[in-house]
Amino acid sequence: MLLTVVYFVAITAEAMSGALAAGQRNLDFFGVVVIAFVTALGGGTIRDLVLGHFPIGWTQHPGTIYLVVSAGLLTTLIARHMVRLKRLFLVLDAMGLAAFSLIGCRVAVEMDYATPVVILAGMITGICGGILRDVLCNQVPIVFSGELYAVVSLAVCALYLGLAFCGVAEPIAIAISVVAGLVLRLLAIWRGWRLPTFSYHERWD
Amino acid sequence: MLLTVVYFVAITAEAMSGALAAGQRNLDFFGVVVIAFVTALGGGTIRDLVLGHFPIGWTQHPGTIYLVVSAGLLTTLIARHMVRLKRLFLVLDAMGLAAFSLIGCRVAVEMDYATPVVILAGMITGICGGILRDVLCNQVPIVFSGELYAVVSLAVCALYLGLAFCGVAEPIAIAISVVAGLVLRLLAIWRGWRLPTFSYHERWD
Amino acid sequence: MLLTVVYFVAITAEAMSGALAAGQRNLDFFGVVVIAFVTALGGGTIRDLVLGHFPIGWTQHPGTIYLVVSAGLLTTLIARHMVRLKRLFLVLDAMGLAAFSLIGCRVAVEMDYATPVVILAGMITGICGGILRDVLCNQVPIVFSGELYAVVSLAVCALYLGLAFCGVAEPIAIAISVVAGLVLRLLAIWRGWRLPTFSYHERWD
Numbered sequence: 121m122l123l124t125v126v127y128f129v130a131i132t133a134e135a136m137s138g139a140l141a142a143g144q145r146n147l148d149f150f151g152v153v154v155i156a157f158v159t160a161l162g163g164g165t166i167r168d169l170v171l172g173h174f175p176i177g178w179t180q181h182p183g184t185i186y187l188v189v190s191a192g193l194l195t196t197l198i199a200r201h202m203v204r205l206k207r208l209f210l211v212l213d214a215m216g217l218a219a220f221s222l223i224g225c226r227v228a229v230e231m232d233y234a235t236p237v238v239i240l241a242g243m244i245t246g247i248c249g250g251i252l253r254d255v256l257c258n259q260v261p262i263v264f265s266g267e268l269y270a271v272v273s274l275a276v277c278a279l280y281l282g283l284a285f286c287g288v289a290e291p292i293a294i295a296i297s298v299v300a301g302l303v304l305r306l307l308a309i310w311r312g313w314r315l316p317t318f319s320y321h322e323r324w325d
Numbered sequence: 326m327l328l329t330v331v332y333f334v335a336i337t338a339e340a341m342s343g344a345l346a347a348g349q350r351n352l353d354f355f356g357v358v359v360i361a362f363v364t365a366l367g368g369g370t371i372r373d374l375v376l377g378h379f380p381i382g383w384t385q386h387p388g389t390i391y392l393v394v395s396a397g398l399l400t401t402l403i404a405r406h407m408v409r410l411k412r413l414f415l416v417l418d419a420m421g422l423a424a425f426s427l428i429g430c431r432v433a434v435e436m437d438y439a440t441p442v443v444i445l446a447g448m449i450t451g452i453c454g455g456i457l458r459d460v461l462c463n464q465v466p467i468v469f470s471g472e473l474y475a476v477v478s479l480a481v482c483a484l485y486l487g488l489a490f491c492g493v494a495e496p497i498a499i500a501i502s503v504v505a506g507l508v509l510r511l512l513a514i515w516r517g518w519r520l521p522t523f524s525y526h527e528r529w530d
Numbered sequence: 531m532l533l534t535v536v537y538f539v540a541i542t543a544e545a546m547s548g549a550l551a552a553g554q555r556n557l558d559f560f561g562v563v564v565i566a567f568v569t570a571l572g573g574g575t576i577r578d579l580v581l582g583h584f585p586i587g588w589t590q591h592p593g594t595i596y597l598v599v600s601a602g603l604l605t606t607l608i609a610r611h612m613v614r615l616k617r618l619f620l621v622l623d624a625m626g627l628a629a630f631s632l633i634g635c636r637v638a639v640e641m642d643y644a645t646p647v648v649i650l651a652g653m654i655t656g657i658c659g660g661i662l663r664d665v666l667c668n669q670v671p672i673v674f675s676g677e678l679y680a681v682v683s684l685a686v687c688a689l690y691l692g693l694a695f696c697g698v699a700e701p702i703a704i705a706i707s708v709v710a711g712l713v714l715r716l717l718a719i720w721r722g723w724r725l726p727t728f729s730y731h732e733r734w735d
Contacts, residue, residue: 139523140525142469142523143523143524143525143526144525144526145465145469146522146523146524147465147469147470147522147523148469148470148471148472148519148520148521148522148523149520149521149522149523150468150469150474150475150476150520151466151468151469151470151522151523152523154469154475155469165375169374169579170575170586170589171585171589172584172585172586174377175376175377175438176375176377179375179376179438179439179442180439182439182440182441182442185441185442185445186441196523199523199525199527200527202527203527233585233589234589234590234592235592236592236595236596237589237592237595240595251666255460255665255666256456256460256465256466256469257465258463258464258465258668259668260555260557260666260667260668261561261666263560263561264552264555264557264558264560264561264564264565264666265557265558265561266558267558269560270560270564271560314558315558315559315560316558316559317556317557317558317559317561318549318552318553318556318557318558318559318561318562318606318609319553319556320550320553320554320609321553321554322609322610322612322613344728345730347674347728348728348729348730348731349730349731350670350674351727351728351729352670352674352675352727352728353674353675353676353677353724353725353726353727353728354725354726354727354728355673355674355680355681355725356671356673356674356675356727357728359674359680360674370580374579379582380581380582380643381580381582384580384581384643384644384647385644387644387645387646387647390646390647390650391646401728404728404730404732405732407732408732460665461661461665461670461671461674462670463668463669463670
């Protein structure tokens with residue numbers, strides 16, 4: 121229930137950040153809407169495809185489509201005021217990362233997938249929207265560039281499954297995992313924690 | 326019936342234009358065939374995946390595969406003569422856009438999806454082939470760059486559904502929507518109508 | 531049986547070569563693991579999606595996930611020693627290409643798809659992992675740049691189907707096709723055989 125509210129806030133925030141990314145590439149209004157859509161709903165779409173979970177989530181909730189398209193278009197109007205809300209957006213994005221990851225886990229659990237697949241389903245839901253956005257904007261996905269982002273998704277999924285395994289009640293396990301993910305992500309931003317990178321420049325091929 | 330003829334003409338034209346795009350990137354003959362295939366059949370493939378519509382269309386019609394592969398290879402032979410046919414190709418591409426969009430709508434209608442999903446299915450069918458072509462050629466999709474292209478697809482889908490809702494007979498609704506889409510697209514090219522773009526260059530991340 | 535052993539060796543080799551490609555882009559450790567995963571298992575995933583073959587292969591074998599993730603991370607430790615193994619990797623990659631192609635064919639045959647779809651399924655399995663890797667690394671797929679790679683996959687698929695059609699026993703048909711593919715690929719590397727490219731630079735759009 122609370123997760124649903126967080127989910128709708130999160131897809132709105134993701135759609136708006138996707139629209140800004142489109143603006144950085146000078147895309148037209150159709151491009152803005154597509155990138156907003158893909159950023160917000162692309163992760164869940166890829167998860168549903170990989171799990172064979174049909175019909176795909178958003179096709180059953182047309183309201184989600186209107187919400188994402190409106191958020192994308194609205195962003196083009198209020199973009200210049202959004203810098204002031206930058207901190208709010210970082211928090212919403214962190215909340216969304218945690219909520220998307222949890223929702224992805226739960227879909228895979230309900231379909232009786234094995235634990236590593238459940239964790240992957242959570243991470244796909246949390247991260248693939250941003251990867252699709254970056255591929256369509258013709259850049260290497262930002263999530264591969266050292267930010268502590270995917271690791272937060274992994275931590276949320278693992279914590280949730282661990283708590284469930286220990287018999288913690290569902291709503292409490294959800295609340296703890298979302299809050300822990302939010303705190304970890306904001307700490308990583310605040311303290312500048314980064315993942316090490318791997319550089320390899322031998323001639324190989 | 327007429328839609329089927331238009332469809333085969335359109336996938337041939339799309340495959341040929343995909344092959345030319347591959348030639349602009351100096352791809353090898355295998356790359357030419359892949360880009361031709363993806364440009365012509367990629368939109369329908371993504372639509373079928375998103376709708377959970379299995380088996381995917383072209384897997385049931387191997388003739389389509391031969392047609393697209395042949396069209397791609399043929400293009401490498403006659404490419405230097407094709408500039409003279411540039412106008413013909415613009416018309417065929419506009420026809421294809423309208424036909425693909427309609428076919429996508431109809432698949433989603435038959436599967437009882439809600440109206441916004443039906444329209445999206447039409448637009449995915451019309452546009453995603455070109456998006457996949459551009460992603461594989463490592464460039465930002467042209468369809469996001471201001472051409473009145475996706476909007477034509479949207480107009481065709483909306484007009485078709487509107488006419489069907491008003492009780493217009495199926496073949497007439499199809500004919501009107503295709504012709505209207507064709508006219509709108511050619512007018513947009515002729516008059517240089519463009520979609521506004523959204524530019525945003527604040528430091529955000 | 532033998533095909534299974536070759537398969538596991540091949541996905542390990544593909545994951546390691548994917549990790550090196552990620553290192554050439556200075557990706558972080560999460561990016562390394564994603565690129566390793568996608569290079570090794572992406573081809574089979576796309577094949578299963580296109581054929582509507584659910585659940586997708588690796589979701590039923592979590593061991594595959596651990597193997598690929600470990601191979602990717604291990605590569606970051608031993609990368610500087612791997613140049614000495616360059617020839618071994620070329621052989622493993624060629625073996626993997628043949629094995630992936632055959633496995634893809636067999637999945638499509640079991641699902642009663644028509645022959646051209648069976649061949650496409652084999653080629654998708656053999657090649658799409660590398661295509662996904664290159665798209666995520668923001669470059670035009672290497673497989674389109676003239677290497678005799680996709681053609682080897684096509685030859686393996688066609689030879690296998692031809693032998694099966696002539697009544698050759700399954701294990702013998704598999705062995706002959708894999709060996710023929712391996713030899714053809716290594717000959718192509720050794721002799722520098724390349725596919726012609728198609729260049730087209732008229733102003734078109």
